[in-house]
Amino acid sequence: MWQIALVIGIYLPIVIVAGHYLYHVTMQQKTWIDPVMNRIDHVIYNVCGIKQGNMTGKQYLLALILSNAIMVFIGYIILRIQSALFLNPNDVGNMEATLSFNTIISFMTNTNLQHYSGESGLTYLGQMLVITFMMFTSAATGYAACMAFCRRLVANTDTLGNFFVDFVRVTTRVLIPISFIVALFLVSQGSPQTFHANETIQTIEGNMQDIALGPVASLESIKHVGTNGGGFNGANSSTPFENPTVITNIVEMLSMMLLPGASVVTFGLMVVNRRKKALFGKQGFVIFAAMGILFLIGLTTCYLAERAGNPIIDELGITQDLGSMEGKEMRFGVPQSALFTVVTTAFTTGTVNNMHDTLTPIGGMVPLFNMMLNVVFGGKGVGLMNMMMYVMLTIFIACLMIGRSPQFLGKKIEEKEMKLIALCILIHPAIILGFSALAASTVAGVQGITNPGSHGLSQVLYEYASSSANNGSGFEGLSDNSTFWNVTTGLAMFFGRYLSIIIQLAIASLLAKKVWHSESVGTLKTDNAMFTFLLVSIVLMIGALTFLPALALGPITEHLQIRS
Incomplete structure (x- = not known):
């Protein structure tokens, strides 16, 4: 447990520092790196012909979608x-x-679901010009959307800003510097960074084995910093070249956790600077605390389930002093494997250092439920936007119970906003359950399921939950490289990404146009412990009502079967 406590203890102070830095980047205030990056930015603006004026909501969305579409087209041709x-x-x-x-859809939507093995399915050019490049651009797109959402909702401005400016600033001032530092560290620990061809060596047993080389460290750094996932190798961060040591394992987890948590701190600072009350706003802390509680619930459940082991193995007389070690690296063990599993699905990264398909049923249900909720910190920027939908839903429900007008940050939440909020929340489960039902009821879908019964259903649910949540990890038991699975998961990734962003920006624009109302004695407080409890309860309640029947047929049934 001390390993888990160490990671969390390191994370909390650095996420606050990163949140302050992101606030300056978001609000286009001076940063320490400006003297260098301003010149680079101006070159990019001049070469690309970018006008830095403010955009309307339609212009911002159009710029986001068209720029992503162009990158998808070019990347598809290269592949x-x-x-x-x-x-x-x-x-x-x-x-x-x-x-x-x-x-190409997977990497442009920041999902990075892989139906191929990178070391055998991609050239070095493809790994860099398509995969690594889109890891930067998809992360920048998500954070640009979050910047626009937060500014429109709470900041001292009535505009969304400029998509291209947001996109360039977060790339040059956040993603590139942090990724460069992480890449250098990974190289120092043993990750390759070379253009040399694969090498064939003779093992100790006398067999011949191909050792996959390539520009690994540069991909690994942005894969975690940008909450992308997707490995240079098919076995992802369980391989020594992608994740050489326990220290790199910790650094990779911190890299995943840093920017999604910092986005919440940044939002809190926006509220503080608007209300001018304190250095750290309670509103941001409440949302961070709610996400943290959900994270700790999942982490505790997963760790205890994996530490307890498999009862069927106990019946065979085999001791499990280390816990359930099936599919795990000895150098990481249960603590670091369980923590990595929860981090990668809570922060919707998708990288893995153990085989999720071999987790115990309850241990495997935790990452599945994290992706179904899609608000436990979530991906870079987008996770905060998803949680804000639940924040406003909680306000609406609580105010109905006490007979008050629902109000958030001085803006009343009315019928039109609630319809869009409900639609945004329902899109995610509709994609997961709809496509899962399609897979289970068609010949092409069933042909990809390699495990019978409840575990096979868990694999299907996991695949579409990972796709819709823009996560990208998988149970890996599916034969998923087929026309059916490639197309359906591609559509799930596309709709799960862009429909939510469009609706969320529309909600922020509707609220921004409303008249500001000062707080009164009867206004529901949204920055205290009671609201944190309400928010966590609503998230869990909606998640349970939506997904409990499917979970009961999948991991819960499997758990009962192995203990019967």
Whole structure:
């Protein structure tokens, strides 16, 4: 347990520092890196012909969607013709059409679901120009949307800002500097960063084995910093080259946790500077605390489930002093594996250092439920936006109970906003459950399920929950590289990403146009412990009502079966 406490203890102070820095970047205030980055930014603006004026809501969304669409088109072409391009020392062939569609949508939506093995399915050019590049751009897109949402909702401005300015600033001032530092550290620990071809060596047993090389460290750094997921190798961060030591394991977890948590701190600072009450706003702390409680509930459940082991193995007379070690690295054990599992699904990164398919039923239900909720910190920026939907829903329900007008940050929440909030919350479960039902009821879907019964259903639910939540991890028991799974998960990733962003920005715009009302004695307080409790309760209640029937047929049934 001390390993888990150490990671959390390191995380809390650095997330506050990062939140203050993100606030300056978001509000276009002076930062220490400006003297260098301002010049780089101006070159980018001039070369690309970017006008830095404020955009309307429609202009901001149009810029976001069109820029992403252009990158998707270019990336798809590269994957389809990669064998004819340079930086292909291992003679990797072109990627198949539906797999290219799935891959490019996956990395543009910050999901990074992989229906291929990176070391054998991509050239070095594809790994850098498509995968690594889109890890930067998808993360920047998500945070730009969050910047616009927060500014429109709480900051001292009535505009969304400029998408391209937000996109460039977060890339040059946040993603690139942090990723560069993390990459250097990974290289120092043993991660490769080379263009050399794979090497074939003779093992101790006398067998021959291919050692996959390539520009690994640069991909690994942004994969975690940008909450992307998706590994250079098919086995992801369980491989020594992607995750060489226990120290790199901790650094990779902190990299995943840093910016999503900092986004919440940034939002709190926006509220503080608007109300001018204190250095750290209670509003941001309440949301961070609610996310933290959900995170700790999941972490405790997963750790205890994996530490208890599998009762069937106990019946065979095999001791499990270390807990359930199936699918885990000995160098990480249960504590670091359980923590990594919960972190990667709570912060919707999708990288893995153990095989989630081999988790105990309850241990595997935790990452599945994290992605179903999609508000336990979530991905970079987007997780905060998702939680804000639940914040406003909680306010609406609580005010109905006490007979008050629902109001948040001085703006009344009325019928039109509530319809959009309900729609935004319902889109996520509709995608997961709808596509899961389709997979379970069609021949093409059933053919991909390799495990019968409840575990097979858990694999299907996990695949679509991971796709809709823009997570990207998988149980990996599915035969998912088929036309059916490539297309359906591609659609789940697309709708799960862009529909939510569009609706959330529309809600922020509606609230921004409303008349500001000062707080009174009867106004529901949203910055105290009681509201934190209400928020956590509403999130769990909505999650349980929506997903409990599916979970009962999947991991809960499997748990009861192995203990019968």
